Amino acid sequence: MIKQFNQSNYRSICDELASADADLADIIDTYGYPPLWSRPNTFETLVHIILEQQVSLASALSALNKLKEYIQEITPARVLLLTDEEFKTCYFSRQKTIYTKYLAEAIISGQINLKELEQLPDDVIRAKLTALKGIGNWTADVYLMFVLQHADIFPIGDLAAVNALKRVKKLPKETTREELIDIARQWAPYRTIASMLLWHYYLASPKSSPKERTLKK
Template structure:
């Protein structure tokens, strides 16, 4: 069994990292704990992550909800029964249709078993999932974080995380991925927890400032 975190120890791990890193402590003091972001280990969750590739979270969720209203429970078998036109009406691009079809076919044929991935290491999971069309390192990272809750993942391909880290630690815009990873070496083996605090910081900082009513 590989190191995972849960709702039960999430706040404890946030506190542990805050003791190691004053910038993370600042985020927790200012904005509180991040949400415990989690999704079940099923076809729908992986479809959701694929839909989130290179688009806004709102656009991805709209497509997922449209698909759900079309077929009810989102399963690989039901998905394979839809035509290109039906999927286009559910806001699926041509590329995303190809990607999700390949995922569905591998699940139905037994070439991929999501439940078995829970016993594998990050590297083994990455190797298996990257055999699916359209699944790269970012998608695997998000799967490891949101679904399997592995503790030590930091997706250098995630712009929100990278920009939040540069902002929080006042790093130059040109800081390389290798330099970023060096900056957070002391987060190991809980870089996923630090990432969630970063995402929380990113989202809170983007919220409009509430004007005080002084009248």
């Protein structure tokens, strides 16, 4: 059975995690509950996630908005009418132009059906998405977490989540990927919500929180 979260159970899951992990409880006590970040299951959303790969959220949103301004509605059919030069004027890199066109073609051809993904388990969704050019595990993680609201994903490829985990747990910078995955495993079956708490901490806290500064003295 696919475990999901929604508006009605989100805070109770946060509370359940906080009762089992004092560091997560401290995030809620200090910064409040994280927003329930969510996105619609659309082609536009996947284009947006592709744009977010390895760049700031602000620059990705700027490119998405520029494309939307240019073609009004971001659909597979409309983006396939654009030339590479037109994509460039919308702040798309050459690689992200290729990825967006490939995704559009995959949807039009029926290779990928976003509505059908809603009924499938994590590993099948991940396999279908990562079979597409330009979509790796990070993009699949964000899709599973923000779009389908699957509850038990830890995005090990996300630097913000990883750095927040290291700071919250006071781990050395050289902590390995495997060690981080093991630490996150304690939050199952709600690793997605734990990750949202980490993102909330990362976005809300200064580079060095008062608690961290005290510990360093």
